[in-house]
Amino acid sequence: MAESRFPDKYFVSNHMDSSYSIRSAIQRFTFPYLRRCLLLWKLVNSSTPAPFSDMNRELDATFQAMDNMDESSDVLELRGVQELEKMFKIPSVDIVLKDQNIRHLVQRWFHHLFKEFELNRFKWVVHCTRASPFKLMELPHVYQDLLRRYIKQRCPDCNSVLEEPALCLLCGRLCSPTWKPCCRESGCQAHSTACGAGTGVFLMIRRTTILLQRSARQAPWPSPYLDAFGEEDIEMHRGKPLYLNEERYAALNYMVASHGFDRSSKVLRQTTLGAFLL
Numbered sequence: 001m002a003e004s005r006f007p008d009k010y011f012v013s014n015h016m017d018s019s020y021s022i023r024s025a026i027q028r029f030t031f032p033y034l035r036r037c038l039l040l041w042k043l044v045n046s047s048t049p050a051p052f053s054d055m056n057r058e059l060d061a062t063f064q065a066m067d068n069m070d071e072s073s074d075v076l077e078l079r080g081v082q083e084l085e086k087m088f089k090i091p092s093v094d095i096v097l098k099d100q101n102i103r104h105l106v107q108r109w110f111h112h113l114f115k116e117f118e119l120n121r122f123k124w125v126v127h128c129t130r131a132s133p134f135k136l137m138e139l140p141h142v143y144q145d146l147l148r149r150y151i152k153q154r155c156p157d158c159n160s161v162l163e164e165p166a167l168c169l170l171c172g173r174l175c176s177p178t179w180k181p182c183c184r185e186s187g188c189q190a191h192s193t194a195c196g197a198g199t200g201v202f203l204m205i206r207r208t209t210i211l212l213q214r215s216a217r218q219a220p221w222p223s224p225y226l227d228a229f230g231e232e233d234i235e236m237h238r239g240k241p242l243y244l245n246e247e248r249y250a251a252l253n254y255m256v257a258s259h260g261f262d263r264s265s266k267v268l269r270q271t272t273l274g275a276f277l278l
């Protein structure tokens with residue numbers, strides 16, 4: 001087909017490794033949807049006896065296996081897909097790709113899209129983004145690297161050097177807290193409205209601690225960086241190297257992902273309106 005090369009021109013994805021075969025690329029893209037099907041299936045069947053309830057134990061084992069999964073591990077991810085395919089009795093990708101009805105249907109979609117592109121109705125490239133579990137931004141292992149990178153950065157809005165830089169852990173932008181604002185647009189509250197629908201998680205660069213923002217409410221959260229003895233060093237008075245504690249960062253990630261701002265007693269008992277001392 002002459003048009004078969006046009007997807008390369010119009011579809012871009014940072015989540016597609018060119019070393020993957022088409023087969024495993026399709027499987028990887030289906031993984032988040034299969035997991036959602038599994039959650040829905042589990043939910044639908046949780047209050048009434050499941051039609052094939054003997055699979056419940058198998059389901060729980062799969063959930064556990066997937067929770068323990070190292071997200072960077074391609075092998076484990078593919079194994080997870082295969083488990084789910086087996087559970088939902090989905091034929092293998094090879095069989096699906098050879099199915100005449102499916103091929104016919106896909107060709108029709110493809111021709112339709114091709115026509116749209118040919119008529120230039122789409123003026124931009126389509127980015128294919130994989131649905132993935134919520135995750136705060138990656139942080140460097142050594143705190144001093146983070147400090148060097150952000151301490152002198154300027155506010156993207158008013159261009160002034162931030163006195164009290166606060167790094168948004170949802171998008172990586174530098175903001176300023178309410179008690180030392182550089183400008184209105186860069187305030188933590190204003191940014192959390194635009195970036196996280198009123199929810200913000202900021203790393204206070206000078207203090208090393210976390211500031212949680214939920215609309216006008218704020219709460220502190222312990223630093224994810226500890227020294228070699230497992231101690232915090234707020235404002236780095238001791239000046240010893242600090243290292244990212246993966247467990248603490250994972251706990252913060254979990255609290256945010258599970259909407260703990262409104263439920264976690266650790267957050268609620270320290271919540272204040274407006275500024276407070278961390």
Ligand SMILES: [Zn+2]
Pocket residue numbers: 168169170171172173191195196
């Ligand atoms: Zn942000």
Ligand SMILES: [Zn+2]
Pocket residue numbers: 155156157158159160182183184186
């Ligand atoms: Zn500013």
